[in-house]
Amino acid sequence: MMVIQLDEVVISGLTKNFGDLCAVDHIELNVPKGSIYGLLGPNGAGKSTTIRLLCTLLKPNDGSATVGGFDIVESPVEVREITGVLPEEGNHTLYQTLSAYDNLDYFARLYDVPEDKISKRIEELLTFMDLWERKDDPAGELSTGNRQRLALCRALLHEPQVVLLDEPTAALDPVAAKRVRELILSLSEKYNQTFFVNSHNLAEVQRMCDRIAIIDEGKILLSGGTQELRQRLQATQNFRIRVVEKLEKAGSIAESMDFVSSVKREADSIIVTIDDPIGNNSTLMQSLLSQGVKIIEFAEEETTLEDLYLDVIKGGAK
């Protein structure tokens, strides 16, 4: 049964156990239609299992999920019809002895792409991915990056409503990775396709996704819009303080402050993390100056999602 809703993917208490191991532990997520949702986490966190549950490869032990309004347990075929999947190590999942074109042709038919549109669609995707010239080459003879792009073409063949990508740029060089990111952004914008991207590449997620969740040991530790999380980051701020001398003394002074949560020493400067920075940063600066530390630079460091990610993974913060 299809349920009309605004969120393309709705996950509620989803759980998957492999024997005693709980790979996915009662996770809750809502992925809005047309969004690019990043699921971040270290290896073994449960990212791939989540994708395998969403594309109906695995059955959950508990909880439920809908994709495009279809329940993953009750309507698995409908879910697969509207879903495109790039599996983990997608470049290894092609028929190596079949040509690039034949790999796509086979899957286009399995995905019910209309007969008269198959060749046009394949040409369009292969051309976009710069693979048209290699269309007759066996997949096994393509480079790792080209195979990854071919696997991505396969996931997009039937213009799926929801695209589940497991580490999409893992095997790509920076240029190809950028191209894939651009493709995802343009498809999301043009066709309002929803992308659910697994990654441990923070920079990639930051550039591409408008919402993220951080998962570790099967549990969602944090989720929200990228902007929202950035704002959250602003509750703490890193500052770079370059000094002429007395670097060690400057570090000790900073460490003695209650509002300084960490101090990192570099060659000619210290990086301090200040809680509630408005006001506290000037207090720190005055303390340093009053104790004879000559400051050359006192500047805000750009805080990234990486800081938040590491903070969350280390602390298991909610």
Add this chain to the structure above:
Amino acid sequence: MALYKSMLVAKTDLRMALKVSYVKYGLIGIAALGPIMMIAIVGFMVLADPLYAVFFLPSLSALMSPMLGMMAIMPAALISANALVGEREQNTLEPLLNTPLTDRELLMGKLLSSFIPSFGLLLGSILVTEIATIIILLSVGAPIVLVPGLPGLFLLLTAGPTMIIAIVSVMILISGKVKRVYEAYQTSGASILIFMIPMMLPIFTLEGSGAVDMNSVWVTNIITFLIALILAAVTWALAIRRFNRDTMISM
């Protein structure tokens, strides 16, 4: 539509299997070996003594026909090992399971990829052997004797396809337990021993003249078919239960 997708899977599986040298040449060799051996024996006997050949050919046919059955099973084991275990070995199973194919369509596809070529080879082998035997007998003016004869044809056209289904079912059951294609091939290939029954049992009914008791041959062939039928039914029922995405991916 359902059969169209199963046929699509079967066609691709066969195509992939034929890209593997030992499968391709194995199929050609197996397909040729059975008829060549039978035709050679018939030819040798007819040339040596046409009258004795005509008398002895029905018995020879009874003992040799199961060999054609064996030859039909071997390609099924080769292809299904590639189609099931090979798909896992080469990591192509997961994308296939991500498509809207139902478990049943996929199962049918895997069965057809082995069944169609194997049954085709069996029919081809029978036809070539029959025609060649008739030509040889006619060339020396001897009366026509069917090789394989009627009991053999019964065995091959009933137990043959049944055993192909059994082989694929066994392959499905063991595909999660073995890691390599050749292991799967060897394990499922053990089912070939079923065809040793009609090859061996009639020998015990050999009469003084060197001919076998044809009633015993019929009984043996019917028993062989029933054993094949039970094996196919049991393994197929288990395979249907076993063949689902969760078990295939979790294994």
